[in-house]
Amino acid sequence: MRHGKKFNHLGRTSSHRKAMLSNMATSLIKHKRITTTLAKAKALRQYVEPLITKSKNDTTHSRRTVFSYLQDKEAVTILFREISEKVATRPGGYTRIIKLENRLGDNAEMAFIELVDYNEVYKKDGDAQERKSTRRRGGKKKASAAAPAADTTTEVAVDEKPTAAEETVAEVEETAAEAAPAVDDEAETQNEDSQEEGKEEKKD
Known part of the structure; x- marks a missing residue:
């Protein structure tokens, strides 16, 4: 034994x-x-x-x-x-x-x-790194605090940028302004032609 x-x-x-x-x-x-x-x-x-x-x-x-x-x-x-x-x-x-x-x-x-x-x-170093990467304490608060900040920045950016309707209105006004002088020139030429025709009729 x-x-x-x-x-x-x-x-x-x-x-x-x-x-x-x-x-x-x-x-x-x-x-x-x-x-x-x-x-x-x-x-x-x-x-x-x-x-x-x-x-x-x-x-x-x-x-x-x-x-x-x-x-x-x-x-x-x-x-x-x-x-x-x-x-x-x-x-x-x-x-x-x-x-x-x-x-x-x-x-x-x-x-x-x-x-x-x-x-x-x-x-132990590898265990500590893994634990740090999987910590959840305070993570939700940070995420919720970061979300409103992101929203405000997006809102400011949206407010600063003109909307699509405003852009179309501005384009229409620019085209109208460019077309207005051409319309005035045509009206003047028509008035001159009508005056010349009136003078010729009087002479006759």
């Missing part, structure tokens, strides 16, 4: 288990996300999170301590240069485990473990 035994040996000897977790931690630090079984992911979380906490204090002693666990210079450099800056304000909980479908071969429970600060889907 395993009552009260929280330590999962993962079916390996102590040396084999340490080497496996060291390699998995190195892969997680380099790639920021790895897929493994659920049991290994939970064991890896207990193994790697203390190392990430240790990387917040960038000293020679901390680097040597972390290197004794990882045995990889490149992983130690990435951990102390990049990851420590990302998790500087996070008080623990650096990793996230999400379950996947069971493995086809042996039906083992699968999961992927990732660094929280390197996931673009669950970022």
Whole structure:
């Protein structure tokens, strides 16, 4: 019976288990996300999170301590240069485990473990932007206040512009004014012709 035994040996000897977790931690630090079984992911979380906490204090002693666990210079450099800056304000909980479908071969429970600060889907900034875009408080008042302003501007514009009837009246007056001198000239020529005819009749 395993009552009260929280330590999962993962079916390996102590040396084999340490080497496996060291390699998995190195892969997680380099790639920021790895897929493994659920049991290994939970064991890896207990193994790697203390190392990430240790990387917040960038000293020679901390680097040597972390290197004794990882045995990889490149992983130690990435951990102390990049990851420590990302998790500087996070008080623990650096990793996230999400379950996947069971493995086809042996039906083992699968999961992927990732660094929280390197996931673009669950970022708080994206949530805040979405919430800002969907806020409704005060939106109706602003819309109602903007609508009358738009109406007044349209009314002023309509009042300033002449109507179609006024335009037609103005056009008729202009055409009448242009035609009036021509009518007066015709009347004068007719009067002159009638006077000349009257003179000729008198002479006769």
